[in-house]
Amino acid sequence: MPKLRDAYGNSKSSGYTIDFFELTAPGAKSALLASPFFSTYDPIERLTRRGCEVKLIVRLCSVTTPAVIAKALADPLVTLRYFTSREFHAKLYIVDDQALVGSANLTAAGLMSNREISIVVRKDRDAAFDELPGLFELYWEKAGAMSGEILAAYQTAFRHIGNPREEAEFEQRLTKLVGKVDPPSAMAGSEVMSRRRSFLEQLRRKYDEQVIPAFQEVRDIMSESGLRRAEFAGGDIEIELNRFLGWTRLLHAPGDVWKESALADRAGRRERTLSYLRNWVEVGDTKAGDMYYAEEEFGNIARLRDGLSSIQAIQSMDYDQIFDTLCGCHAFYDMLRxxxxxxxxxxxxFGRRNTLSEIQDTLIYLIHGGGLMLERAYDCIFDEKWKLGRFGENCVMELVGWMTPNRPPVNGRTLKALRFIGHDIAQ
Structure with missing residues (x-):
């Protein structure tokens, strides 16, 4: 078994950079990786296939391919953030108590064939190691949260850039699609982040890094275990998943019980989820104080998706029709309290707080507007121009989930249920 070297130069005599990942992966619990160029998933896979959780920062540029971004985004053990600026040059790889610092990017050439120099720094030997996690976190806090929407915009930029060596043009085009995300300055406190971008990043991190993976984990357990109720058979699994989480909150975690539940690792969350799913399929009545029975729920969601399916459909509805349609959102119906x-x-x-035209304009903007969905959602939550009375964050995000593929319907009950199961989700 080869031993970890103190330096790598990508040759037979000096060892190859990829060896660092292979040799540190066994038993590794966490990795902090930063690389401006990212075009091979090999080093990440060597870590995650052994159960290591990875935080990864990359630069969106003509070298970093959408395909490898998609792999990282699909890996439940990877949390991915990004910069768009050419100023991001850091190559730093920390796996538990060992780090690699040098010139090698996460590319096939950088890991195997380029003449690179990278030095291994160990916590038990090198005082400099103690500075490295803090430097990584400085970048991590300023980086943008990757999502399916950002990836789609990136794919568009990647297709239309032209000469892949024209980095300035690529950065300019990309900024128009996803916004500018700069790394922090080396001088502490010199970087400036707008209030809008700061709050938008908090929203992205909450939903795209915490909530969506949590929903996916529970959905996978429900699907793989086959623990589904007969009345939902053959229907949209999102509807049963939403009902299951709402039922779990109401029946098993009423009041503040959800807050008292300890966080759990992946194995612990799976055990808890299976326990509540078994109860879910065995119990006679799943209403448990919730609004609808299953047969009503299918109709409610169908009415939402049909009624808000186009700009023309929204414009054609009167106030009564729009109100009845929006009642399909649990979070909105919960305003009865x-x-x-x-x-x-x-x-x-609701009619006193909002005119019909204001409701229609906001729904059209939220569901059918241009740009990134999460930015429109942010506007409908915080911007006076778009936000509606009695239709706050939970209403907006649940409606977005019912109307947007690959984004789950999220409301207060489902968030509390996920936290109760053991997911680390900000409220």
């Missing part, structure tokens, strides 16, 4: 007079009271209250 804050008004008197039941459903008629909520209808009157």
């Amino acid at each position: 804050f008004v008197s007079g039941g459903l008629p009271g909520l209808k009157a209250d």
Whole structure:
């Protein structure tokens, strides 16, 4: 078994950079990796196939391929962030208590054939090691959160860039599609991030790095285990998943019980999820204080998806029709708790707070507007021009989930249920 070297130069005599990942992977718990160029998944796979959790920062550029970004985004053990600026040059690879610092990028050439120099730094031997995780975190906090939407925009830029060596043109085109994401300056406190970008990044990190992977994990367990109720058989699994999480919150984690549940690792979360799924399929009545039975839920979601399917469909509805359609969102229907007079009271209250044209304009912008969906969602939550009274973050994000492929319907109940199961999700 080869031993870890103190330096790598990509030759038979000096060893190859890829060897660092192979030799540190066995037993590794976490890795912090930063590389501007990223075009091979080999080093990441060597870590994650052994159960190592990876934080990865890359630069979106003509060398970093959308295909390898897609692999990282699909790997449940990888959290990926990015910069768009050519100023990002750091090549830093920390695996548990050992680090590799040098010139090699995460490319086939950088790991195997280019004449690179990279030095191994060890926690138990080198005082400099203690500085490296903090430097990585400095970049991590300023990097953008990768998502399926950002990847789609990146694929568009990648297809239309022309000469792949024209990095300035690539960066300019990419900035128009996904915005500019610069690395921090070496001088502490010199970087400036706009208030909008700061809050938008918080939203991306919450939903794209925490919530979506958590939903996917529970969905996979439900699908693989076959623990599904008969009344949902053959239907959209998202509908049963949403109902299961809402039921778990109401039945097993009422009040503040969800807050008291300890966080769990992947194995622990799976055990908890399977336990509640078994209860879910065995229990006679799943309503448990929730709004709808399964047969009503299918109709509610169908009405949402059909009624809001196009700009023309939204414009054709009167207030009563729009209100009835929006009641398919649990988070909106839950607003009954804050008004008197039941459903008629909520209808009157929502109408007092918002005109029909304001509701239509916001729904058209949120569901059918241009640009990135999460940016439009942010505007509908925080921007006075777009946000509606009695239709806050949970309403917006649940509606986005029902209307957008690959983005789950999220509301307060589902978030609390995921936290109760053991996922580390900000509320």
